[in-house]
Amino acid sequence: MTIEASELSPACFGLETWGRPLSEYDGCFSYQHLKSAGDRPISYDPSYFISKDKVDTVRARIMNTRSKKPRPIKPSIPQEAIDACEASWDAANEKKRKVDPKRHDASSVFVMTCRHSQVLFLCNIDTPGERQQCIVACLEEVKDLIPLHAKILQAYDVGCVMDHSLNLVHFFSYPILSAGFRERVSFVINAMHSFGHQWVCQIVYSPCLRRGLCLTNAEGVERFWSRIRKLIGITRNQWNLHRIWMIDQYTAFVNEEGRENLGSWIH
Ligand SMILES: [Zn+2]
Ligand SMILES: [Zn+2]
Numbered sequence: 001m002t003i004e005a006s007e008l009s010p011a012c013f014g015l016e017t018w019g020r021p022l023s024e025y026d027g028c029f030s031y032q033h034l035k036s037a038g039d040r041p042i043s044y045d046p047s048y049f050i051s052k053d054k055v056d057t058v059r060a061r062i063m064n065t066r067s068k069k070p071r072p073i074k075p076s077i078p079q080e081a082i083d084a085c086e087a088s089w090d091a092a093n094e095k096k097r098k099v100d101p102k103r104h105d106a107s108s109v110f111v112m113t114c115r116h117s118q119v120l121f122l123c124n125i126d127t128p129g130e131r132q133q134c135i136v137a138c139l140e141e142v143k144d145l146i147p148l149h150a151k152i153l154q155a156y157d158v159g160c161v162m163d164h165s166l167n168l169v170h171f172f173s174y175p176i177l178s179a180g181f182r183e184r185v186s187f188v189i190n191a192m193h194s195f196g197h198q199w200v201c202q203i204v205y206s207p208c209l210r211r212g213l214c215l216t217n218a219e220g221v222e223r224f225w226s227r228i229r230k231l232i233g234i235t236r237n238q239w240n241l242h243r244i245w246m247i248d249q250y251t252a253f254v255n256e257e258g259r260e261n262l263g264s265w266i267h
Pocket of ligand 2: 081082085160161197198201202
């Protein structure tokens with residue numbers, strides 16, 4: 001990472017007083033990579049992509065934690081509602097394979113943005129299912145950018161399921177989010193997506209009903225996907241590291257433009 005937090009989004013990270021942090025997170029499964037396109041090393045250090053090593057370490061930790069017996073907890077919404085949300089959203093199904101591992105060596109790219117749609121981090125998914133490692137890796141990166149007392153309100157298409165699954169494994173000895181950090185992260189569901197959730201889930205997780213979010217709809221990630229959509233066809237057949245380079249560079253361009261627009265909008 002070579003970019004300062006205050007450069008990513010001055011309006012979020014240049015604050016003197018905290019109390020409004022929010023990030024959004026979403027994956028785009030159009031960014032698959034064909035195995036046949038191969039890979040070659042290039043000398044490039046991505047600014048936005050979290051390194052494969054970091055993501056793999058988080059993944060190993062999640063696997064280890066999941067192998068333990070879950071603790072009995074009372075969910076924030078009825079268990080049947082969580083199960084129904086999980087069943088109706090592909091993103092919540094960690095086992096569901098989005099790509100054929102024989103043909104593809106990356107299934108998608110995940111992005112975390114701030115509430116002004118500025119990209120904070122990107123993550124390449126090179127496993128056919130199992131995507132929780134990316135949101136956890138992104139959250140841990142954000143943790144390093146904010147003061148110890150600042151909290152994160154995280155929007156995610158399946159925030160209800162993620163929230164519950166982090167609580168299930170929140171043993172002090174085997175936490176997925178490091179001890180003391182879990183309490184600082186709350187979840188909501190992106191406004192448009194929340195309408196597809198169970199009614200009881202919407203009452204708890206809809207941003208329209210969550211104090212402090214005002215009119216934020218947390219759909220900035222969709223705007224980002226729309227901005228970079230032309231890369232889908234190009235990157236699928238590139239060497240994998242060239243694909244990372246291209247998405248990373250284009251993200252820098254989109255962020256730069258976003259900063260300029262945000263400045264003039266605030267003005
Ligand atoms: Zn921001
Ligand atoms: Zn839900």
